[in-house]
Amino acid sequence: xxxxxxxxxxxxxxxxxxxxxxxxxxxxxxxxxxxRTVRVRIRxxxxxxxxxxxxxxxxxxxxxxxxxxxxxxxxxxLRLCEPGVIDKVRHLVNYGGHLWEVDIxxxxxxxLVMAEIELASRNEDFxxxxxxxxxxxxxxxxxxxxxxxxxxxxxxxxxK
Numbered sequence: 001x002x003x004x005x006x007x008x009x010x011x012x013x014x015x016x017x018x019x020x021x022x023x024x025x026x027x028x029x030x031x032x033x034x035x036r037t038v039r040v041r042i043r044x045x046x047x048x049x050x051x052x053x054x055x056x057x058x059x060x061x062x063x064x065x066x067x068x069x070x071x072x073x074x075x076x077x078l079r080l081c082e083p084g085v086i087d088k089v090r091h092l093v094n095y096g097g098h099l100w101e102v103d104i105x106x107x108x109x110x111x112l113v114m115a116e117i118e119l120a121s122r123n124e125d126f127x128x129x130x131x132x133x134x135x136x137x138x139x140x141x142x143x144x145x146x147x148x149x150x151x152x153x154x155x156x157x158x159x160k
Contacts, residue, residue: 004052004064005122008142011113013131015102019091025103028081032145039145040077043090047074059138060122084108084148096127108151114142 027041035054041047047070053063069077078085087107093100098117105112114136117126136142141150 002064003061005061005119005124006116007060007119007126007135007137008139009115009135009137010133011102011115011131012133013129015091015093015100015115015129015131018093018095018129019102020094021092023090025088025090026078026085027144028078028085029145029148030077030081032082032148034140037145040074040081042071042074042078045071047071047077049074049077055138058122059140082148084151086144086148093129095129098126100129105147105152108153109147110153112147112152 023044025041025043027039029037029039031038037050037052039048039050039052041050046068048066049069050064050066052065055062085107086105086109088103088105088109091102091104093102098119100115100117102113102115105114115129115132119126140146141155
């Protein structure tokens, strides 16, 4: 099982000119407890099953195990998921020597645009693109598992 170290940000500018690849992602949760999640994802034409452990105190890192599964299995497993499927398009951007994953959410989370960067260590420096907004690392409201239960469109204006 690998330790995932990532930081999350809101996006407040135009990143689209920097995109080199985009894929639609549909995902659901078989289990979405705060200390563990089990996710089924379809990304493009591939299926994945992912297990994630609890986040550390800062929300920066957690254990993650991901396995590719047959697309047909992923489609069937989505039917077993908790209510609240996540639908988004993930755009990949190389910036400052790092890969940024920028998600534009659709459906119940329409209007939310998030960027993530995975790091090799907690103290690794990285260059911040001009389109990067407020950091939301560790804010559980922005976890996909939470967005499936409490979608962005239902947040009060003050929380957005």
